[in-house]
Amino acid sequence: MPEPIPLSDTTSREKIKIILTLGIPAMIENFLQTIVGFVDTLFVAKLGLNEVAAVGVSNTIIAIYIAIFMALSVGTSSLIAKSVGAGDLHKAKAIAKQSTILAAAVGLLFGLISLVLAEPLLRLMGAEPKVLADGVVYFRIVAVPSILISLMTIFGSILRAAGDTKTPMKVGIWINLIHVALDYVLIFGLFGVGGWGIAGAAYATVIVRLIGAAALYLYIYKSKLSFSFKTKVAGEYTLPLLRLSGPAAAERLIMRLGQVLYFGLIIRLGTDVYAAHTIAGNIEIFSYMPGFGLAVAATTLVGQQLGAGRKHDAYRYGLFSAAVAVVFMSFVGVLLFIFSPLAASWFTSQTDVIRMVTTALRIDAFAQPFLALGLVITGALQGAGDTKSPMYSTAIGMWLIRVVGVYVLSIQLGMGIAGIWLSIAFDLVIRAVFLLWRFWHMFQFMDKSNRR
Structure with missing residues (x-):
């Protein structure tokens, strides 16, 4: 497990190197998960369209579960x-x-709901x-x-928060390779x-989640953050965890419900438009990878530096992480602009689509730089303990x-x-500006508090 990163005497170049050291493994991990998702869908598609639809509607519900687990993290x-x-390893x-126990409890609850209400939930999803x-x-x-999903999520967050993004990446590489083989x-x-057909696809997913959760816990057990379940539970951290995670959970639910509503509006425009929007979204998801990875780096670095009392370094690391993300995703934007016709042709041969x-x-x-800012500054704010501002920005956006x-x-x-994606672009621009202002305002407030 890496030690807290000493940032107070580092140069700008060294700061960028530290950001990339934390961010690139998280980028790779997200990229692999996306690729395996495509392979999984491809295998299931060989069974038939009903099976694809069954997996799709099931994963829509599971995505809500994952959103809650990620909010807890x-x-x-x-x-x-x-x-x-702050150097307080005991805390x-x-x-x-406490996070592990909380995640396990929520995972068990969602598992029970899934067992009892599987059919009604799927009917509700249409x-x-x-x-x-x-x-x-x-x-x-x-x-x-679902406890396996919640534990994998929380164990990965524990390691990343301590500055270890390589271990979740390594585990992710192995379980994704195993997943592809087991799937087939x-x-x-x-x-x-x-x-076993579609049941085989499900069992493959469960097996790799079990392996992933066990592997991540083993790394934690061997690290300086190792904890024992024999000792008394530190219940005083439950409320602080829920206080921070509550707005994050609300943000993800707001996002999901909003997507359901505006997807309904898009369907009204016709099947071709909806299909084109879906294809564009499937291509665009790869552009998120740099932002997701660097958001992890921002959360870790801002949180660690605030814990160490280095507020100026925390602020600079948030901005540096965002700047690096803007460079990465601006380049992605250029690729999207140039190669979008070719990428679209991989999914369909219809000229109008x-x-x-x-x-x-x-x-x-053109919205990629603002998407980068929004993703990374959200991570920086969450590292600083502000989970409400991202919730407000998501609700408004x-x-x-x-x-x-x-x-x-x-x-x-x-x-x-064009109207759909202009609306998305307006949302990304306004959200990025608001979050950047909130991040600046938070540290201005900290400075004023210190002077009193």
């Missing part, structure tokens, strides 16, 4: 990073233990009768052991032994800008897919 990351920065261990039977099989196998064997069979996807991605290309923008520009003014 926000509080963990902030509190552990500050404790490690960091206590928070890690699963058709032909899809429902396969959906229930897949969903129950994957979602009942358990879905299709091997050496004359038949596979390729044209719409190209329009969407070329608008998005999703409900007042995206939803209203799609309705006005795309439906009322007839701008089609």
Whole structure:
């Protein structure tokens, strides 16, 4: 486990090197997860469209679970990073233990809900009768052991908050490779032994999550943050964890509900427009990788430096992380602008859909620097303990800008897919400006408090 990073005497070049050392492994981990998701879908697609739909509707619900687990990890990351920065390993261990117990409890609760309400939940998501039977099989196998998802999420956050982003990356590489191999064997069979179809895909997912959770805990157990379940639970950290994680959970739920609403508006524009929007979104997801990775670095570095009492360094690391992300994602924007027609042609041969996807991605290309700022400054704010500002920005951006923008520009003014992605771009710009102002204002307030 790395020691707290001494940043007070580092040059700008050294700061950037430290940011990249933490951020690049997280980028690689996210990239691999996205690639494996595509491979998983490809294998299931060989079974038939009903199976694809069953996995898709099940994963829509599981994505909500994961959003809650990730929200819990926000509080963990902030509190552990500050404790490690302050050199208080005893407190960091206590928070890690309390976070694990809390995550396990929430995972068990969601597992129980999945067991009892699998069919009603899938019906609520609009699963058709032909899809429902396969959906229930897949969903129950994957979602009942939700504790594995929650533990993997929280263990990864504990390691990253202490400055170790390489271990989650290494574990991610191995379990993703195992996942691809297990997927093929358990879905299709091997050496004359038949596979289990969609149930095989579900079992492959559960097995790699079990391996991942065990491997990450083993690394924690061997580190300086090792904790024992035999000792008394440090319950005094439950409320601080929930206080930080609550707004983060609300932010993710606001985002999901807003997506459901504006996806409904997009469907009204026609199947071709909805298909083009979906394809553009699948391509655009790869542009998020630098931002996600550098947001992890920002959370860790800002939290550790505030814990060590180095507020100026915390502020500079937040800005440096954002600047590096802007450079990375501006380059991605150039690639999106140039190669969007080629990327669209991988998904469809319909000329009108390729044209719409190209329009969407070329608008998005200009929004990439603002997307970078929003992602990384959100991570920096969360590292500093401010989880409310990202929640406010998501609520305003999703409900007042995206939803209203799609309705006005795309439906009322007839701008089609251009209106959709202009609305998204406006949201990203306004959100980035607001979050950057909040980050600046937070540290201005800290300075004024110190002078009193």
